[in-house]
Amino acid sequence: MTTTYFDHAATTPVDPRxxxxxxxxxxxxxxxxxxxxxxxxxxxxxxxxxxxxxAAALGAGEKEIVFTxxxxxxxxxxxxxxxxxxxxxxxxxxxxxxxAVMEAARALNRLGWAVDFVPVDHHGVxxxxxxxQAFRDDTRLASVMFANNVVGTVQxxxxxxxxxxxxxxxxxxxxxxxxxxxxxDVVELGVDLLSLSGHKLYGPxxxxxxxxxxxxRLQPILHxxxxxxxxxxxxENVPGIVGMGAALALATEELPEVRPRLERLRDRLAQEVQxxxxxxxxxxxxxxxxxxxxxxxVRYVEGESMLLQLxxxxxxxxxxxxxxxxxxxxxHVVLALGFGAEEAHGSMRISLGRENTEExxxxxxxxxxxxxxxxxxxxxxxxxx
Amino acid sequence: MYTDLVMDxxxxxxxxxxxxxxxxxxxxxxxxxxxxxxxSIAVDxxxxxxxxxxKTFGCGAAVATSSMxxxxxxxxxxxxxxxxxxxxxAEALGGLPPNKMHxxxxxxxxxxxxxxxxxxxxxxEADVEQILKALPKDHEHSSH
Numbered sequence: 001m002t003t004t005y006f007d008h009a010a011t012t013p014v015d016p017r018x019x020x021x022x023x024x025x026x027x028x029x030x031x032x033x034x035x036x037x038x039x040x041x042x043x044x045x046x047x048x049x050x051x052x053x054x055a056a057a058l059g060a061g062e063k064e065i066v067f068t069x070x071x072x073x074x075x076x077x078x079x080x081x082x083x084x085x086x087x088x089x090x091x092x093x094x095x096x097x098x099x100a101v102m103e104a105a106r107a108l109n110r111l112g113w114a115v116d117f118v119p120v121d122h123h124g125v126x127x128x129x130x131x132x133q134a135f136r137d138d139t140r141l142a143s144v145m146f147a148n149n150v151v152g153t154v155q156x157x158x159x160x161x162x163x164x165x166x167x168x169x170x171x172x173x174x175x176x177x178x179x180x181x182x183x184x185d186v187v188e189l190g191v192d193l194l195s196l197s198g199h200k201l202y203g204p205x206x207x208x209x210x211x212x213x214x215x216x217r218l219q220p221i222l223h224x225x226x227x228x229x230x231x232x233x234x235x236e237n238v239p240g241i242v243g244m245g246a247a248l249a250l251a252t253e254e255l256p257e258v259r260p261r262l263e264r265l266r267d268r269l270a271q272e273v274q275x276x277x278x279x280x281x282x283x284x285x286x287x288x289x290x291x292x293x294x295x296x297x298v299r300y301v302e303g304e305s306m307l308l309q310l311x312x313x314x315x316x317x318x319x320x321x322x323x324x325x326x327x328x329x330x331x332h333v334v335l336a337l338g339f340g341a342e343e344a345h346g347s348m349r350i351s352l353g354r355e356n357t358e359e360x361x362x363x364x365x366x367x368x369x370x371x372x373x374x375x376x377x378x379x380x381x382x383x384x385x
Numbered sequence: 386m387y388t389d390l391v392m393d394x395x396x397x398x399x400x401x402x403x404x405x406x407x408x409x410x411x412x413x414x415x416x417x418x419x420x421x422x423x424x425s426i427a428v429d430x431x432x433x434x435x436x437x438x439x440k441t442f443g444c445g446a447a448v449a450t451s452s453m454x455x456x457x458x459x460x461x462x463x464x465x466x467x468x469x470x471x472x473x474x475a476e477a478l479g480g481l482p483p484n485k486m487h488x489x490x491x492x493x494x495x496x497x498x499x500x501x502x503x504x505x506x507x508x509x510e511a512d513v514e515q516i517l518k519a520l521p522k523d524h525e526h527s528s529h
């Protein structure tokens with residue numbers, strides 16, 4: 001059976017060119033970048049080069065990039081690192097944040113911070129009026145994700161950052177899904193803090209970065225030897241950092257070719273799924289969305305059962321159903337878009353990547369309608385024969 | 386996360402459908418919770434289950450437990466069927482992941498409701514308590 005991987009928003013394969021760049025740093029150039037000898041200097045040079053690659057891809061300065069262990073740590077460093085220096089006040093986040101921001105905000109709330117979760121519209125775009133009105137005199141930080149991992153909606157980040165600044169707050173964006181898939185320039189966006197992750201852009205797992213705009217003062221959340229300009233102690237994950245730098249350089253170089261191709265594939269899948277299967281709701285924004293994200297809800301059918309049936313035929317997708325998420329709650333994102341629990345349980349996500357082909361889309365479009373039909377025939381909720 | 390037997394029942398579910406003019410029908414669950422199971426039974430004159438079918442909206446575990454319970458009770462007496470618990474169904478499948486034990490493991494409850502429906506429809510209310518010692522409790526999953 002062939003494997004068709006349609007789950008790039010969960011993780012991506014390490015690009016062979018990235019792996020090749022990483023390999024020497026496991027058992028040949030294995031020095032600790034903090035050491036002054038030749039092996040240490042080699043490792044330091046490699047970390048510096050990766051930092052330059054990440055900075056260049058984001059339009060940032062090299063001193064503004066802090067390497068972390070991944071997107072979750074970057075988000076936590078942004079929120080806790082910025083707010084822990086300050087007296088508890090207020091922060092603003094969107095209702096559709098990734099758990100890395102959502103749960104960090106809830107943890108801050110338990111420490112005495114007031115939190116407002118700003119609603120989104122039916123397409124997943126943040127309500128700008130509600131966002132603006134959410135700010136208070138003591139609002140220190142706003143965090144709104146660049147692009148949503150479930151429904152793919154891209155937010156008007158530059159406008160959100162501008163509003164936050166007008167209100168005297170700093171602005172953080174979780175850009176884990178966006179970096180590598182969309183052009184991201186921190187200067188154009190005007191953001192103060194931006195999180196990214198290596199394994200979402202054909203780099204390795206276990207490495208990420210936080211862009212920290214010059215002048216934005218953070219406190220570390222990991223204390224120790226003072227690595228990463230004192231912001232993130234711990235011996236650098238040299239192979240991972242090298243891989244992330246190489247991966248982001250490649251993704252940036254190939255983006256002008258990959259993006260339009262994925263958008264065509266995305267729009268074709270979205271359209272044909274809706275044409276071939278009755279009672280399917282396309283989730284997210286029709287145009288302002290990640291190039292590879294196709295999300296929909298299939299009525300009368302539960303998401304995990306679709307996922308498992310597709311898996312049995314070699315297609316790897318994701319679902320926002322309670323069962324598939326591992327918790328007992330359906331996707332908070334689909335619910336925040338104003339859909340009911342039933343629609344959330346029936347939600348499914350395809351996330352395309354640069355190795356996906358039209359032929360794979362053809363095969364999916366052949367395989368999927370009979371699966372939905374089979375599950376609907378099995379469903380006591382399905383009324384038509 | 387699922388045993389091979391769960392996956393087998395999920396991908397090749399047994400006894401899918403609805404019995405026309407069923408002697409008893411039981412439904413449990415709620416689409417808001419993500420699981421709805423409906424079981425219909427035909428009962429012969431010796432109080433044995435002559436046929437049983439299911440329809441289920443839900444995850445892999447919900448479908449597999451529904452399929453398994455139909456296989457377990459086919460041809461069995463009402464009393465034998467009534468004595469099968471949700472836990473026994475899960476055990477017959479080689480176990481379920483812990484987070485599936487509550488919401489998605491209600492197939493025996495649906496079957497018990499079908500038996501109750503049969504008894505009540507046939508004027509045997511008096512037998513309900515005796516046969517169904519452990520009727521499914523009314524809880525948040527009940528759609529009744």
